Amino acid sequence: MRLGLVGFGSGGQFFHLPYIQAAPEWKLVGVVTRSPERCSSLAGEAPGVPAMDSLDAVIDAGAEVVVITTPPSTRCELVLRALERGVHVVADKPFAPDLETAQELADAADAAGKVLTVFHNRRWDTDFVTLQSVLTSGELGTPARATFILDQDEPGSLEPGVGDGLLRDLGAHVVDQAIQALGPVARVDAHLDWVDADHARVDVGFALGLHHVSGAYSSVSSSKLGYRAERGMIVYGSRGSYASRMRDVQADDALAGLRPVTVRAAGDTWGAEDPDRWGVLSTADGERVIPAIPGDHTEFYRRLHRALAEDGPLPVRLDEALHTVAVLDAARRSDAERRSVEVGVR
Template identity: 65%
Template sequence: MRIGLVGFGAGGRLSHLPYIQAAAEWSLSGVVTGSAERRRVLAAEAPGIPAYSSLDDLIDAGVDAVVVSTPPQTRRELVLRALERRVHVVADKPFAPDAATGRELRDAAERADRVLTVYQNRRWDTDLLTLRSVLDSGELGDVWRAHFVLDQDDPATLEPGAANGLLRDLGAHVVDQLTCLFGPVVQVDGHLDRVGSGAERVDGSFSLGLHHANGVYSTATGSKVCRREERAMTVYGSSGSYDSRMSDVQIDLVRAGRRPASFEGEWGLEDESRWGVLSTAAGRRTVKPVPGDYSDFYRSLHRALVDGTEPPVRLDQVLHTVAVLDAARESADTGRRVAISS
């Protein structure tokens, strides 16, 4: 099937292109970018793939699906236009600035009878897949609490403005991960650390307390402005705990010039020195990671379009994440715990 990539910034270049190229089920038809420098990068990293000036030009050239990886404030218009042109759409996160916009995009996809899904690629992170395997083993017993940390020393990529902010950026990832593991959230406590002033004011750090419907309580924190690099997943249960401090394996590999399509060995496998530790009455032991591969998102999308199965990320799950983020912002603004509307 033919797929096009709209936007070729850091997200398009590092998080989409290598994984589309590694998924043999897809043929990359072209990339939309108006930047001369990015067109030079595209020519080097994907020789022979044409660059287009607009979404319509790309669709006119012939695609079955497009990936919209442009700045958040441009995403709604592009998603709606692609659906109007009757192609399937992968939207980058944040999917929408609020739940109302998210529902608008969902309704547009239903009217067009096309698949709209969201690139929640961190469902295919090595640390998350490994944690899921630990939970599936039952060795933790009844799960009580979880704590996720996603700190990046990267203030330059924090985009100012009301449509941006870290809550919608990294927050969308960690909330999606936690709800995938522990189910829907019914109440939220939120705190935001804001930087800048006026129209430039934006949240650069967040701290969330999520009350899941099944009784699990999870917390998630993240920052891009505190000059700290940390990834952590800790889960407490009635029979023990699991603690993970893995790195951002796949992004690190791509930044180092490696590509999943040509990589020798298991892609996304963490170094043994950073394997997670499971602690139970039987003692402490490291857990061999489950390798992660973002290409699996695109393989799953292809199966969904061919076989009519569920897309890799369902819109009802994404809309729930947006509702949690809306509630977190309301909680931060009011100082009160906020319930999630059913």
């Protein structure tokens, strides 16, 4: 199937293009970028793939699906235009600034009879794939409580615009992970860290308490201004606990210049974590190191193709993405009003 990539900033270059290239089911017909520097980067990363100057141009070139990875403030308009042109859409996260806008986009997709999905690619992070395998095994018993930490030492990558901030950025990922692990969220307690940047008030860190419909509770936190890079996942269940502190393996490797296609061509495994960072399962039988399962964000694009070509399940259902946005809305409101806020359950 034919696909167009709209936007070639760090997201397009490091977190979309390498995985599109690694999925042979897709033919990339063009990338929308006007920057001479980014056009040069595209020529190096994807020789022969043309740079184009508009969404319409890439659709006119035959794209059946477009991936929107432009800055958040431009995304909604482009999603609506793509649906109007009759193509399927992958929207980067956050795919909308609030639930009302997200529902507007969902309604537009329904009216157009086209697929709209959201790039929650961190479902295929190495540490999260491994955690899911532990949960599926049943060795933890019934999950009761979890902690998810995603700190990045990247102050320069914060989006300072109104309605942007870290909660809408990394928060969309880590909240989606918590929901995938423990189920839908019923109620939120939130604290956000705020600073003034570029004449706007922007959140640069958050700590969320998520009360899940299942009765489980998760603590979700992130910061980009703490001058530390830390990832942690701890889950407590009725039979024990599991804890991991793996790296952001795929992002680290992509930013270092590695790509899934070339790594595999060399006979190595993409997304593999060093054994000294593998997680530990603790039960009545003692502690056991759990070998990490290599993650691969290419799986998003493989599943998307199966969904469109073979009527398989989408990699990220739209109702799941809407629920994540609803949780983020509740977190904003909880912080502003200094109280717990109920979330509409899907």
